[in-house]
Amino acid sequence: MATVTPHPETHLDPRRWWALGALVASMLVLGFDMTILNVALPTMAGQLGASTGEQQWMADAYVVVFAALMLPAGLLGDRFGRRRMLMVGLGVFLAGSLVGALAGDVTWVVVARAVMGVGGALVMPLALSVLPSLFPPTERTKAVGIISAASALGMPLGPIIGGWLLDHFWWGSVFLINVPMAAIGIIACLFLLPETRDPASPKVDAVSTALTAAGLGALIYAIIEAPNRGWGDPLVLALIAGSVVLLAALVLRERRSVRPMLDMSLLAHRGFLLNAVAATLVMFVLSGLMFVLPPYLQAVLGNDALGTGVRMLPMMGGLMVAARAAQPVVERFGSRGVVSAGLVVLAFAALLGSRTTVESGYGFTALWLSIAGLGFGFAVVPAMDGALATLPSDRAGSGSGLLMTLRQVGGAIGIALLGSLLAGAFRDRLDVGGLPEGAADTARESVVAAHLVGDRAGAADLVTSANSAYVHGMGLVLLVCGIASLAAALLAGAFLPNTGSSTEPNTKSRDVTGSVPGKPAPKPTPEMTPRMAPAPADGRQ
DSSP states (O other): OOOOOOGGGGSSTTHHHHHHHHHHHHHHHHHHHHHHHHHHHHHHHHHTEEEHHHHHHHHHHHHHHHHHHHHHHHHHHHHOHHHHHHHHHHHHHHHHHHHHOOOHHHHHHHHHHHHHHHHHHHHHHHHHHHHHHHSOOHHHHHHHHHHHHHHHHHHHHHHHHHHHHHSSSSSSSHHHHHHHHHHHHHHHHHHHOOOOTTTTOOOOOOHHHHHHHHHHHHHHHHHHHHHHHHHHHHHHHHHHHHHHHHHHHHHHHHHSSSSSSSSSSHHHHHHHHHHHHHHHHHHHHHHHHHHHHHHHIIIIIIOOOHHHHHTTHHHHHHHHHHHHHHHHHHHHOOOHHHHHHHHHHHHHHHHTTOOOOOHHHHHHHHHHHHHHHHHHHHHHHHHHHHHHOOOOGGGHHHHHHHHHHHHHHHHHHHHHHHHHHHHHHHHOOOOOOOHHHHHHHTTTTOOOHHHHHHHHTTTTHHHHHHHHHHHHHHEEEEEEHEEEEEHHHHHHHHHHHHOOOOTTTTTTOOOOOOOOTTSSOOOOTTTTGGGGGGOTSSSSO
């Protein structure tokens, strides 16, 4: 078992903030790659002759592989070195981006996206797992906030960068832009990031890895396909049933293992479980917001791709403010109160947004987006920090992988469920009277499709109806997001462990080992030991 030692302030790596810059570069490229392809899909479909199903595969190949491989990827970092595997992940992501930029048909684009998903699965959990070894508890909240802000900032940067590239270059440039970003991340990790590992961590179990990848892959793919095919579709039901069987087999195998790959004891730890649930619920709500907003800004308000990305920046502004203020606020009021308050603010933003009408305009949208960013930052930063703080050094990679997998699944469920609600409400409200059956079916697919049909047919009434129907559906989605946020706030307030409050006794007089001046150092307990920042496992002090 790996030894956990105190990490006093005097032994902190002086390069830790530069190292955080390397991690930010890695997370930023993943953030904007998640949204940049959406801008390029119409252009790619026209030039490659891709059908609707093939476009879905081009977008989803990355998400499915990404979510399916994060758990084993975290374990690889624990065993072979987190810096090394982080650099490998960036290298794989770079290679996949090159394949995508040079692809000449749909198949190679799908392959490239899947390869990029492998790289992203290595980068995401390992970038987080390095934080406890670099930063003491007094600085970790700030570091988590910076990482979270970098990841979220990439989402609106995707449409902005993608829109600009498509205005000036060919569609392959949306892949090529990843190459210098990934290269910068590799160089920064090589020179700035210290190596941490646990050679005693469990060996990579090929069977468990296959069960994890297949089970999560089937689940995520079913969730993604359900809004289009319907939840009662035989393929969707078969994928869900298959995922349940595969994941149940994984749990049974891991429970019988002496050194399990998936440490179920992490979920038994109240601090890790509840903070992970809070972060997952935040991602559910945020995914709903990010899903409904771009079509509203583009189709209803008439902005292009670049303008849409720019108009999503108020949410990032709120997130930046919250990420910067999270640490002192948590120190003053405790993590439970801050997470609960952040969820309440997020709920208020969603409920305010649900009052949007066709005539509201962008000013009203910018207002509730800014508030949503504040709520998101104050909720997710302390929750992520609280979950990471409970991880022992020898499970930092696999624990971070589990945390990010839960968040990714929460986001996918949010998109699927809220997307189904939006699509149903839009179809029910859309007036397609007087249109031929084929044109009516096309118009019901989305607000963008309805605008195209209306423009070609010269049917201004259809465009007006489409805008009204979409805003109605968006209001329902935001109402559900608000209710979900309030429910999550109540759960967090009732059950989340409270850490970081300056009102706790002896907080100011304790050092990072938990000792109090004038008294013997307390004997480490399972609850306090994971909170100690580990010394580098390669023996350097």
